[in-house]
Amino acid sequence: MLTTLHKQLLNDYQHNFPLSARPYQDIADALDVTEADVLSALTELNDNNFISRIGPVIPPNHIGVSALVAMSVPEQQLQTVADKISAYPEVNHNYEREHRFNLWFVVIASDTEHLCTVIDAIEQETSYKAMQLPMLDDFFIDLGFKLDLNND
Amino acid sequence: MIEARDRQLLEHIQLGLPVCSRPYAEIGQLCDMPETEVIERLTRLKQQGLIKRMGVIVKHRQLGYRANAMIVWNVPDNLIKQLGGHISRFSFVTLCYQRPKQPEWPYNLYCMIHGKDKSTVLSQLEQLIDACGLSGFDQEILFSNRCFKQRGAIYQRAAHADVRATLVAQQPETAHIVGD
Numbered sequence A: 001m002l003t004t005l006h007k008q009l010l011n012d013y014q015h016n017f018p019l020s021a022r023p024y025q026d027i028a029d030a031l032d033v034t035e036a037d038v039l040s041a042l043t044e045l046n047d048n049n050f051i052s053r054i055g056p057v058i059p060p061n062h063i064g065v066s067a068l069v070a071m072s073v074p075e076q077q078l079q080t081v082a083d084k085i086s087a088y089p090e091v092n093h094n095y096e097r098e099h100r101f102n103l104w105f106v107v108i109a110s111d112t113e114h115l116c117t118v119i120d121a122i123e124q125e126t127s128y129k130a131m132q133l134p135m136l137d138d139f140f141i142d143l144g145f146k147l148d149l150n151n152d
Numbered sequence B: 001m002i003e004a005r006d007r008q009l010l011e012h013i014q015l016g017l018p019v020c021s022r023p024y025a026e027i028g029q030l031c032d033m034p035e036t037e038v039i040e041r042l043t044r045l046k047q048q049g050l051i052k053r054m055g056v057i058v059k060h061r062q063l064g065y066r067a068n069a070m071i072v073w074n075v076p077d078n079l080i081k082q083l084g085g086h087i088s089r090f091s092f093v094t095l096c097y098q099r100p101k102q103p104e105w106p107y108n109l110y111c112m113i114h115g116k117d118k119s120t121v122l123s124q125l126e127q128l129i130d131a132c133g134l135s136g137f138d139q140e141i142l143f144s145n146r147c148f149k150q151r152g153a154i155y156q157r158a159a160h161a162d163v164r165a166t167l168v169a170q171q172p173e174t175a176h177i178v179g180d
Helices: A004-012 A021-031 A035-047 A075-086 A114-125 B002-012 B023-030 B037-047 B077-088 B120-130 B159-167
Strands: A049-059 A063-071 A091-095 A105-107 A130-135 B053-058 B067-074 B093-098 B109-115 B138-150
Touching: A004 A021, A004 A035, A004 B159, A035 A049, A035 B159, A049 B002, A049 B037, A063 A075, A063 B023, A075 A091, A075 A114, A075 B138, A105 A114, A130 B093, A130 B138, B002 B023, B002 B037, B023 B037, B053 B159, B067 B120, B077 B093, B077 B120, B109 B120, B120 B138
Parallel strands: none
Antiparallel strands: A049 B053, A063 A105, A063 A130, A091 A105, A091 B138, B067 B109, B067 B138, B093 B109
């Protein structure tokens, strides 16, 4: 069950997280609770798998390079192929989507050569063609995502 | 590009800010940097846009946002910036990118919508199409199904043994969006 504090932390601190020596104390002051309350609420959110981490979102292709890759894989082989691809540490998202191109994953690498090596290795290992869709422009201004948590 | 010390700092902090009283001091210890320098560098990186946002990264699926659609359009190149800018202003849109067309894939504008269920996402999409004038363009909607792997965009060097070891040990996440 999410408390008011949990909901405030989830919705109000997706961006503009304090960059100060005691950021959790600053949050506590703003929410009129104690630093210990904030630390334990964040630990609970983490333990319950509601947050992945507190940290920076780095725009694509500023550190290293990345590409979205799509594959068309027969349904009965999808799990096996997906598992092979997920095993690469350079792969960070790997989803099934409802389409002829049914497997979509993102590869992140240190440079273009590393990226190509990984994608070549994936094609070799799976024997399916990888359609590469690198990002050309990013229009999105990321301010986090407004969650409607009223029904929880 | 980015300077080496900033990169080193980001490599450590992208794995997550510790939940403790002086988290930036802890990050500083990992990369041999005083707390004040960590804070100054992060502040500057944010001003420069090399950090898009800094904060809590939520897991949408666990929080009830189970429907995720990637919508793609084939739009003329000269309209793409304007349309992308317009699409990005909707609060339910969680990503908006231009990508190259491919022989088997004639789409160049992508957006992502996360919602509690498919029907909500579809009605939000309808609203988006009307408001942005997207109805005349070829479009496909790809809802996500199984998630095989998901974690934050973790940038790593090919030869960074320590970071790699940490990454391999990390639990895959089930829903989190970042710039790819």
